[in-house]
Amino acid sequence: MVFEDIIKTENLVYKKTSFMTDNTLSYCPGCGHGTAHRITMEVLEELGLAENTIGIAPVGCSVLAYDFMNIDMQQAAHGRAPAVATGVKRCWPDKTVFTYQGDGDLAAIGTAETIHACNRGENITIIFINNGIYGMTGGQMAPTTLPGMRSSTSPYGRDVETMGNPLRITELVAQLPGVSFVSRQAVHTPRNVRKAKKAIKTAFELQTQKKGTTFVEIVSNCNSGWKMTPVQSNQWMEENMFPFYPLGDIKVPEK
Amino acid sequence: MAKVKGAIVIDKEACKGCEVCLAACPTNVISMASEVNGKGYNFAYPELKEECTGCANCAIVCPDGVITVYRAKVEA
Ligand SMILES: Cc1ncc(C[n+]2csc(CCOP(=O)(O)OP(=O)(O)O)c2C)c(N)n1
Numbered sequence A: 001m002v003f004e005d006i007i008k009t010e011n012l013v014y015k016k017t018s019f020m021t022d023n024t025l026s027y028c029p030g031c032g033h034g035t036a037h038r039i040t041m042e043v044l045e046e047l048g049l050a051e052n053t054i055g056i057a058p059v060g061c062s063v064l065a066y067d068f069m070n071i072d073m074q075q076a077a078h079g080r081a082p083a084v085a086t087g088v089k090r091c092w093p094d095k096t097v098f099t100y101q102g103d104g105d106l107a108a109i110g111t112a113e114t115i116h117a118c119n120r121g122e123n124i125t126i127i128f129i130n131n132g133i134y135g136m137t138g139g140q141m142a143p144t145t146l147p148g149m150r151s152s153t154s155p156y157g158r159d160v161e162t163m164g165n166p167l168r169i170t171e172l173v174a175q176l177p178g179v180s181f182v183s184r185q186a187v188h189t190p191r192n193v194r195k196a197k198k199a200i201k202t203a204f205e206l207q208t209q210k211k212g213t214t215f216v217e218i219v220s221n222c223n224s225g226w227k228m229t230p231v232q233s234n235q236w237m238e239e240n241m242f243p244f245y246p247l248g249d250i251k252v253p254e255k
Numbered sequence B: 001m002a003k004v005k006g007a008i009v010i011d012k013e014a015c016k017g018c019e020v021c022l023a024a025c026p027t028n029v030i031s032m033a034s035e036v037n038g039k040g041y042n043f044a045y046p047e048l049k050e051e052c053t054g055c056a057n058c059a060i061v062c063p064d065g066v067i068t069v070y071r072a073k074v075e076a
């Protein structure tokens, strides 16, 4: 059988989910946002929840997530997605509700909304894309920027003495009793994509069981902001981001 | 003996040439074209077609979701 003969509907094993629209993603080539969007939609589809879900888009590069995720979406002011999600979930407790937020959105301007929604144990899922930088606005330093890491506002590298320490907000959130599940994952290799999907699946399943806030961080690249090729940025991420932001489950519900 | 063979289709015009799929392929099926697509990107294409097992690794890491994967059992 030749290659071309295998390309038949009955042999299909993978195609982009229809819960992603056919709009061209506004992301730079190789940016992890696209993969994170797609696997979030795949999980909702696999769980049979997609048609009963409301997503909250942030401000940041993923501000247009509602153009790409083919489900009901709302867009929130910068950092306010967990507050909007709170309102949406309280009005429609039977809907699956999630936010999708970058690190500038979630861990800088939106810190209060993040911490308080989690502390209230709102029954929502937060998908947190940590690329260590403000991607959309030109690669400025974020609370998550690594010590010594260059950004457009720390051109000689982040000096923790004058610029403060990076914030591991995911570990912070894991302390809060309202939060039942916290995991940190990545999406740059097939193995990581599979693990990240599993974590997102657990998060949504726990939401349907009304277990309080579930939180999945995805350590991702910003190749444009980091001024690297996509492949270089993924390697840099493994070497520099993962030691500071180690991958794995941080909090799981007691059995 | 029945053998599993795979095939991929890359949407050439939608590919952004990021090369993330290349490293994901265990059998080095994918290469980058020397010509560019309408967006000006050197696009990915399956060069070593015979080597594809249909594992879908390339498709699940493609940020733009432009790879479709097929797999069939063939008599060796
Ligand atoms: C109230 C308000 N303040 C500032 C901005 C400018 N702004 C837009 S996106 C952004 C940061 C986004 O960074 P992040 O959340 O990390 O997302 P990324 O773009 O990296 O995905 C900022 C500061 C804004 N849009 N609104």
Ligand code: SF4
Binding pocket: A026, A027, A028, A031, A032, A033, A061, A131, A135, A136, A221, A222, A223, A224, A225
């Ligand atoms: S600027 Fe960074 S985060 Fe934004 S789309 Fe480009 S690579 Fe992704």
Ligand code: SF4
Binding pocket: B006, B007, B008, B024, B025, B026, B027, B028, B029, B030, B046, B051, B052, B053, B054, B055, B056, B057, B058, B059, B069
């Ligand atoms: S399906 Fe697997 S073997 Fe085929 S091109 Fe993709 S990664 Fe390579």
Ligand code: SF4
Binding pocket: A030, B010, B014, B015, B016, B017, B018, B019, B020, B021, B022, B043, B044, B061, B062, B063, B064, B065, B066, B067
């Ligand atoms: S990962 Fe997708 S967009 Fe990137 S080169 Fe491969 S096919 Fe093209």
